[in-house]
Amino acid sequence: MDYLSISDAQQQTGLRLVLTRGVPGPWSEAAKAVLDLRHVAYQAVEQQGGRKNLDLVAWTGHRNAPIALYNGEPPRVRWLEILDLAERLGSGESLVPKALDARIFMVGLINEIAGERGFAWNARLLMLNAGYEAQGPEVIDKNPMYHEYQYDAGQVSLARQRVIDFLDFLTAHIKAQASRGSAFLVGDQLTAADAYWACFSNMLQSLPAAQNPMPDGLRRSWAVLAKSIDGYDPVLIHQRDMTYAQHLKLPLDF
Known part of the structure; x- marks a missing residue:
């Protein structure tokens, strides 16, 4: 890019x-x-x-x-x-549902993915904790993210549990959507929620190198998240892969 x-x-x-x-x-x-x-x-x-x-x-x-x-x-x-x-x-199909209840759900879901204290915030804390354990307290002054994410070793257990709770919720929701015939996270159309989960799911399981030519060091850092929890349902990644295949650009360009 x-x-x-x-x-x-x-x-x-x-x-x-x-x-x-x-x-x-x-x-x-x-x-x-x-x-x-x-x-x-x-x-x-x-x-x-x-x-x-x-x-x-x-x-x-x-x-x-x-x-x-x-x-x-x-x-x-x-x-x-x-x-x-x-x-x-923009132009074309809106990424925001017209129905109020669906719109409220979409905003809440994306906030749980990308907002403060949400999935990615807590995932980042787990990654920062791995750096802290490997390098010691001096790493805090070297990387401003430790301060911005309010890193506290005492909060790591809570961060891990919140990641697990969110992934469990999203897994159940994806399966419920599939049971009613929808391939999307909200209603029956592509919304911003699908794009956000697709992009943020790379923190859980990165796209292959051919599709996501990210630095090896970052790939190892992101792998900390999956190692910090007791597994996750493959449906989370299947949902991501469908969204990329049908709607988003690959390979990633950054």
Whole structure:
């Protein structure tokens, strides 16, 4: 993927999407997915994972990715803000259900996947804990994510249980949807929830290297999650694979 530098991006208009360069960060990949599904063009802007990104902070007030910047509007960093922007700027089938109850369920489900204290947040804590155990307390000052994710060794057990509870819930839900003839996570149509689970499921089981040419070190880091729990139902990955095969771009480009 081609990236603008921060200084070049500041001179541009239209939609600029700050992404973590060189890795398939799930928040970044999901933002790309919903924009692509809504046929929204954007220019990618470079963010370096796990670093201070001082020039990015000076411009946007944020260190992390993704960040969506559209013309002179305020930066958008939360998943729902970016989805709302994709809905506004895009065309074709909406990724948001029309029915209120389905819409409420979709928003809640994505928040459990990608929101604070959700699946990915807790998965990241388990990965950070592996780094802490391997490198000792000094790693906390080397990687800003330990502070941003409020790492506390005493919370690791709770984080693990929340991951397990979520995966159990999602497994049961996918099977219930299949029993009523739906291949989707919400209702009977593709929604943003399908895209978000597809992208974030790579933390549980990464796509093969031919489809996801991620760095070997990150692949090993993400493998910590699956090793931290007592297995998971293959239906979770089958659901992901169907979504990628039918709706999302492969191989991943980051």
